[in-house]
Amino acid sequence: MTQQSPQPRKRAVVFAYHNVGVRCLKVLLAGGVDVALVVTHEDSATENIWFESVISVCKAEGIRYITPEHAKGEDLLAAVKAAQPDFIFSFYYRHMLPASLLDVAPAFNMHGSLLPQYRGRAPVNWAVLHGATETGATLHEMTVKPDAGAIVAQTAVPILPDDTSHEVFGKVTVAAEITLWKVLPALLGGTAPRTVNDLTQGGYFGGRKPEDGRIDWSKPAQEVYNLHRAVAPPYPGAFTEQNGRTYVIERARLAAQAPAGLPPGLAVVDNDIFGVCGDGRALAIHSLLADGVAVTPAQLREQLNAQLNA
Missing domain, CATH: 3.10.25.10 (Formyl transferase, C-terminal domain)
Known part of the structure; x- marks a missing residue:
């Protein structure tokens, strides 16, 4: 009886930051994904850093990481191509990925709302500000237009009447982990579902100061x-x-x-x-x-x- 060779591990380049970046990166590793490169941010000295460090995870796991100032440089594009990824993931990375990067491999983003609701920046804060009673996390295909690609999977969480954004963000982080964990086998196997992201619903919101x-x-x-x-x-x-x-x-x-x-x-x-x-x-x-x-x-x-x- 001939033994079948094990399937090669899927390779990924991961753009990640913040708690969602940490948890989703760990899901990929637990799911057997070969994370060839992580692109992240250096922490800003002017920002209140209350969240976990993607760089710390990379150091602990021996993953190569880089911290470019933006996502449009030729050096970054060359590094991503050299990694030969099967997938690109973005988990709370703060810069938009240009078309040149999205063309390298199928790309997916984790967004902190139930798309198409609260597209854009600071989705948890906007949801709480508007008195929403529910939000969640959505994994979707990345396109040049932000938060516009087809929905792959999403998980809802409640917003209770006295919840602060910090408390809701904790729930959304868990929702992001659950969403990716459940759909990852199908995603790697090429059988993950797609749902239309109806941009006539919800709205787009900018960053907050x-x-x-x-x-x-x-x-x-x-x-x-x-x-x-x-x-x-x-x-x-x-x-x-x-x-x-x-x-x-x-x-x-x-x-x-x-x-x-x-x-x-x-x-x-x-x-x-x-x-x-x-x-x-x-x-x-x-x-x-x-x-x-x-x-x-x-x-x-x-x-x-x-x-x-x-």
Whole structure:
């Protein structure tokens, strides 16, 4: 009886960063994929690095990695071609891959939403900001147009009423791992399904900046609360400026009962801090920061009184 030769392992070039990059890279390794090259980013000294390191995984596993400044260089293209990949994967890599790279091998991206919903940048933050009750992770074919390729697989997770983006991102990371793990054998075998990514549904969203966390207290409390949840630490946080000081909300909940008769903005009532909103409802603020330091109700009351007496 003639023994059959084992099938050669599929080779991949992986563009990866952040927690999703780490977990999905580990799924490929566990699934027997030969990761010939990882393309990632050096951490920025100006960014709050609260997430796991793809570079650390590469060092631990002995995987070659490079950190080009962008994805359009000829050197990068040559390195990817030299790796002779059967697949290209992108897991939370921060640059768009040009057509020249996408032409090297079939390419797939893991996106942090249930496509076609919340295409583009910061999908988890946008979902929370808009009060969505569900999101997830989607593996899809990569095209030059971002988040437009056919859907291969996706996994949904709930967004609970008080979840912050950080908490939801943790769920999405697990959803990404599950999505890739379940579909990887079929993907490697060439039998993975494809579903049309209907771009007439959902919408495309751009990146977010710290300035986008500015609070407009004239808005309804639910809208202000969603902003807080969307950008709460370790993101830059929802902030307000009063009397020349910038206050950042670290932790808050919708108040069960709002203080009556107060104008929109920060207030201290019975030694508790509130953010009064335009609809008369309020946020009960459990932790308020100024210059990164917690502000007590007594300190805030003194600062607000100084503003009134100025």
